[in-house]
Amino acid sequence: MTQKNHSISRRNFIRATAAGATALAFAPLAACSPVDSGSTFGGVHIGVITYSWRSMPSTAQDIINYCKQGNITSLELMGPVAEEFAGLPPGPPIPPRKDGQTEEEEAAAAEAYLLARQEAAEKQKEWRTSCDFEKYKELKKMFDEAGIHIHTVKFSPANWSDEETDYAFKAAKVLGAGAVTNEIGDQACRRLGKFAEKHGMVAAYHNHSQPGEQPGFNFEDFLAHSPANKLNLDVGHYFGSTGKHPNELIEKLHDRIYSIHLKDKTAKNAEPSNTNRPWGEGDTPLADILGLIKKNKWPIYADIELEYKIPEGSDAQQEIIKCVEYCKNILV
Numbered sequence: 664m665t666q667k668n669h670s671i672s673r674r675n676f677i678r679a680t681a682a683g684a685t686a687l688a689f690a691p692l693a694a695c696s697p698v699d700s701g702s703t704f705g706g707v708h709i710g711v712i713t714y715s716w717r718s719m720p721s722t723a724q725d726i727i728n729y730c731k732q733g734n735i736t737s738l739e740l741m742g743p744v745a746e747e748f749a750g751l752p753p754g755p756p757i758p759p760r761k762d763g764q765t766e767e768e769e770a771a772a773a774e775a776y777l778l779a780r781q782e783a784a785e786k787q788k789e790w791r792t793s794c795d796f797e798k799y800k801e802l803k804k805m806f807d808e809a810g811i812h813i814h815t816v817k818f819s820p821a822n823w824s825d826e827e828t829d830y831a832f833k834a835a836k837v838l839g840a841g842a843v844t845n846e847i848g849d850q851a852c853r854r855l856g857k858f859a860e861k862h863g864m865v866a867a868y869h870n871h872s873q874p875g876e877q878p879g880f881n882f883e884d885f886l887a888h889s890p891a892n893k894l895n896l897d898v899g900h901y902f903g904s905t906g907k908h909p910n911e912l913i914e915k916l917h918d919r920i921y922s923i924h925l926k927d928k929t930a931k932n933a934e935p936s937n938t939n940r941p942w943g944e945g946d947t948p949l950a951d952i953l954g955l956i957k958k959n960k961w962p963i964y965a966d967i968e969l970e971y972k973i974p975e976g977s978d979a980q981q982e983i984i985k986c987v988e989y990c991k992n993i994l995v
Contacts, residue, residue, distance in 0.1 A: 701736030701810060702987055705957040705994035708964050710737030710814065711983055712924065713744055715969035718979050723748040723802055727809045733984045736810055739895075739922065739966050742818035742831075745838065749798035752786040755779035792826040799837040806838075814964050815867060815895070815922060817844040820858075821851035828855070832862040842867040842921050844895045847885055856889020867895040867921040875904025875931065882912070886919050893919050897968070899926030902947045903938070906931035909948070910955050913963075922964035925949060925990070927971070939971040941982075942989045950993045957994055965990070 702709045713726050723744055730738065747753075758772050806813055816838060818831035835843045843859070845851045847868035859866035866889070874880050886892045894916065898909040913920060927945030929938045942949070956963050967986045969979055 699995075701734055703736065704991045706960055707953060707957050707990075707994055708737045708812075708814070709735075709987060709990045709994075710739065710964055710966045711735055711987075712739040712817070712966045712968050713741045714817075715967060715983055716979050718973065723805065727805060727811065729980050729983075730811050731809055733980065733987060735983075735987060736812060737964060737966070738806075738811055738813050739815040739817060739844065739964070740813045740838070740840070742816055745799065745802060745816060745834065748802050749794070749834075750790070752783060752790055754783040754787070788824060788827055791830040792824075794830055794834070796834065796837050799834050803838050813838045813840050815842045815844055816840045817869075819845045821845045821848070821855060828858050829862075832858055832864055836862060836864060841865055842893070842895075844869055846871075847873065847882075847894075849885065849888075852885040852888045852892055856892040859891035860889060865891055865893050865921050867893050869895040869924070870897050871900050872904035872937065874901050875906070875937075882916060882919075886916075893921040895922050895924065896920050897924040897926070898949075898952055899924065899928040899939070899945075899947050899968075899970075903928035903931060903936070908951070910951055913952065913955060917959070917961050917963065920961075920963050922966060923952070924966055924968040925952075925986070926968050941971050941974070942986055949989075953990060953993050 698706065711730075713721065716726065716729060719725070719729075721741075721744060726738070726740075726744060730736070755776060758776050761768075764772070803813070816831075816835040818835065820828045820831040820843065823831065831843050842865035843855070844867045845855055847870050852866070852868060855866040868885060870882075874882075882894060886894070896909070896913070898913075901907070901909050901912065913923075927940050927942045927947045927949060929936055929940060930946040931937060933946060939945070953965065956965065967983060967990075969983055969986065971982075973979060973982055
């Protein structure tokens with residue numbers, strides 16, 4: 664498969680989007696078709712996983728402000744952002760390492776921290792299982808008023824109790840999401856699909872480099888555990904670890920893919936291999952991937968996951984806006 668649009672070089676991309684990214688931060692997009700709005704281009708929902716702003720203040724209100732500034736209207740929301748707003752009791756801070764500590768003192772500090780984590784986990788479980796969801800309703804209203812759709816919440820509840828897992832799907836539904844995400848794994852896929860079925864939702868699973876590192880890895884084995892199991896396919900990790908064009912997998916499993924994570928990585932056989940790059944400097948066939956979704960009008964959410972090193976003088980928000988513009992240039 665050829666990637667005609669991936670010939671956008673980093674130099675040309677920066678030159679073409681320098682002014683555009685600034686305008687995008689403060690004004691609605693005007694170059695979209697009538698059916699498109701916000702960060703939907705060519706019918707493809709371009710969003711962001713809120714993990715991308717991890718280097719910046721990331722309260723719920725911060726996220727809303729960043730989205731409004733960048734005209735971003737689609738999100739995968741990290742669970743801690745939602746739970747902090749809703750009032751989840753916090754866990755203990757990680758104790759700082761002190762110079763001159765003896766091995767006994769280090770062991771005692773580690774034991775005290777572990778105990779504090781266990782106590783916090785019990786308080787969090789009690790809070791989750793007695794949640795009345797009013798703060799989640801308030802949070803949804805805030806995002807709705809800003810024109811932002813939360814399509815997924817990453818609670819990662821595979822190791823939670825049954826009661827807490829029910830809470831995760833209920834909270835995500837209150838927020839308007841159709842899916843709860845978790846890292847892919849046999850135990851998680853056997854367990855969470857049943858909860859997704861119960862709540863009329865999707866359990867979506869995110870991959871890292873397992874497809875290229877685990878012999879015999881097969882996405883369909885995980886999906887087979889439940890009709891409610893779908894993929895939160897990371898096309899960058901998949902491409903970088905396997906060297907295979909993601910479109911082959913997307914074409915085959917498109918009806919079992921709920922969302923994808925977008926990033927630009929170097930190829931498996933490149934030097935360095937499987938490495939995050941600023942968009943346009945890597946080898947991931949992003950234009951092919953987005954073009955395939957657009958052509959077939961598949962209802963697959965496409966979310967930017969910012970993982971490359973932020974250039975000096977920039978920040979996550981500026982880089983995310985560049986990535987949104989990159990997708991727009993492909994799709995419009």
